[in-house]
Amino acid sequence: xxxxxxxxxxxxxxxxxxxxxxxxxxxxxxxxxxxxxxxxxxxxxxxxxxxxxxxxxxxxxxxxxxxxxxxxxxxxxxxxxxxxxxxxxxxxxxxxxxxxxxxxxxxxxxxxxxxxxxxxxxxxxxxxxxxxxxxxxxxxxxxxxxxxxxxxxxxxxxxxxxxxxxxxxxxxxxxxxxxxxxxxxxxxxxxxxxxxxxxxxxxxxxxxxxx
Amino acid sequence: xxxxxxxxxxxxxxxxxxxxxxxxxxxxxxxxxxxxxxxxxxxxxxxxxxxxxxxxxxxxxxxxxxxxxxxxxxxxxxxxxxxxxxxxxxxxxxxxxxxxxxxxxxxxxxxxxxxxxxxxxxxxxxxxxxxxxxxxxxxxxxxxxxxxxxxxxxxxxxxxxxxxxxxxxxxxxxxxxxxxxxxxxxxxxxxxxxxxxxxxxxxxxxxxxxx
Numbered sequence: 001x002x003x004x005x006x007x008x009x010x011x012x013x014x015x016x017x018x019x020x021x022x023x024x025x026x027x028x029x030x031x032x033x034x035x036x037x038x039x040x041x042x043x044x045x046x047x048x049x050x051x052x053x054x055x056x057x058x059x060x061x062x063x064x065x066x067x068x069x070x071x072x073x074x075x076x077x078x079x080x081x082x083x084x085x086x087x088x089x090x091x092x093x094x095x096x097x098x099x100x101x102x103x104x105x106x107x108x109x110x111x112x113x114x115x116x117x118x119x120x121x122x123x124x125x126x127x128x129x130x131x132x133x134x135x136x137x138x139x140x141x142x143x144x145x146x147x148x149x150x151x152x153x154x155x156x157x158x159x160x161x162x163x164x165x166x167x168x169x170x171x172x173x174x175x176x177x178x179x180x181x182x183x184x185x186x187x188x189x190x191x192x193x194x195x196x197x198x199x200x201x202x203x204x205x206x207x208x209x210x211x
Numbered sequence: 212x213x214x215x216x217x218x219x220x221x222x223x224x225x226x227x228x229x230x231x232x233x234x235x236x237x238x239x240x241x242x243x244x245x246x247x248x249x250x251x252x253x254x255x256x257x258x259x260x261x262x263x264x265x266x267x268x269x270x271x272x273x274x275x276x277x278x279x280x281x282x283x284x285x286x287x288x289x290x291x292x293x294x295x296x297x298x299x300x301x302x303x304x305x306x307x308x309x310x311x312x313x314x315x316x317x318x319x320x321x322x323x324x325x326x327x328x329x330x331x332x333x334x335x336x337x338x339x340x341x342x343x344x345x346x347x348x349x350x351x352x353x354x355x356x357x358x359x360x361x362x363x364x365x366x367x368x369x370x371x372x373x374x375x376x377x378x379x380x381x382x383x384x385x386x387x388x389x390x391x392x393x394x395x396x397x398x399x400x401x402x403x404x405x406x407x408x409x410x411x412x413x414x415x416x417x418x419x420x421x422x
Contacts, residue, residue, distance in 0.1 A: 012394070012416075012418070013397070014225040014394065037399070171416070173402050173403055173418060174402070175394060175400055175402060176399065181225075182224075183223070183224035183225065186224070186388065188248070188385075188387065188388040192412075193384040198409065202404070203404065203414065205223075207384060
């Protein structure tokens with residue numbers, strides 16, 4: 001059976017999202033107060049060649065271990081699940097060829113026909129909850145894995161439901177002080193450290209959730 | 212000038228202390244609900260030869276990188292500062308030869324004469340706040356460094372006051388779900404990752420606070 005995982009950037013004080021960050025409704029991101037924090041969290045990603053290609057950001061980029069890590073996460077992902085807020089932010093900022101190239105299931109109350117993008121990404125809007133989204137994602141993923149893409153609220157729902165098999169945290173040297181934490185109301189799941197990857201300015205930590 | 216640092220064990224969800232943990236007033240630690248969580252956080256320490264010797268726990272123990280790390284923290288520490296709750300717990304559980312072998316400044320409202328222990332540890336009870344405690348500790352430390360030993364409340368006070376130069380977090384693969392966090396109301400200090408040390412079941416992360 002497919003493995004269900006998430007792979008996210010995390011501030012050292014445990015936040016996924018700075019206070020009041022809102023990609024879906026903000027104009028001029030770079031002028032928003034949360035932008036500096038979010039940049040500190042994600043700047044290592046924007047330097048990687050694979051990410052720059054997928055997001056159509058520009059030529060070049062690093063091709064070392066961090067880049068290989070992003071490639072491997074992409075390669076293993078047969079389908080993704082995301083929350084509506086994340087989708088709304090992405091709908092405004094992804095290139096036309098959305099960076100998934102698989103089925104993506106958006107958990108939402110909004111009723112909407114599948115949105116087919118060039119390059120193999122189709123967004124399906126799931127109105128009957130996280131179990132249904134996972135069932136559909138498993139089927140679409142074939143023998144690859146299912147990624148819970150985010151945001152924090154959706155990942156927390158899957159954690160609380162005991163449906164996550166493994167996760168990777170890319171811990172950046174930044175303190176947010178406030179915002180939305182990953183581990184908040186998610187309880188005491190038993191976990192095992194499986195790998196530590198030290199990079200220049202970020203530490204990747206991989207864990208499995210013990211079944 | 213001496214460096215001011217702390218070096219602590221942290222759960223993956225950012226807690227230093229499990230909910231309702233109280234070494235100072237609990238009997239039969241091992242039967243307390245918080246003991247399993249605290250053990251998961253600290254079990255790697257209890258396996259190290261240096262710690263076992265210092266705490267008079269028993270013969271043997273590991274002599275690898277984790278052990279060397281504990282030795283180096285001890286070697287650089289010329290004086291420690293701790294909160295009253297941590298002292299109260301330790302007073303009940305340290306061996307007669309307390310495991311500091313330096314001056315230790317206890318920040319407390321309690322007025323008490325210095326408590327001299329065999330082996331070079333003297334506890335001084337400081338009633339006029341964290342600045343005074345740090346001033347005294349710097350003087351006692353000579354050309355070695357000052358360690359803020361804990362607990363979380365005291366470390367947070369020093370962090371908020373901008374008085375910490377560096378810190379090491381030993382992140383254990385355990386989720387507490389509740390308790391006392393390290394980073395809670397400590398704001399957005401700028402930090403730099405200086406070292407990642409991957410061990411068997413814990414990850415040591417060193418940071419400097421940018422002055």
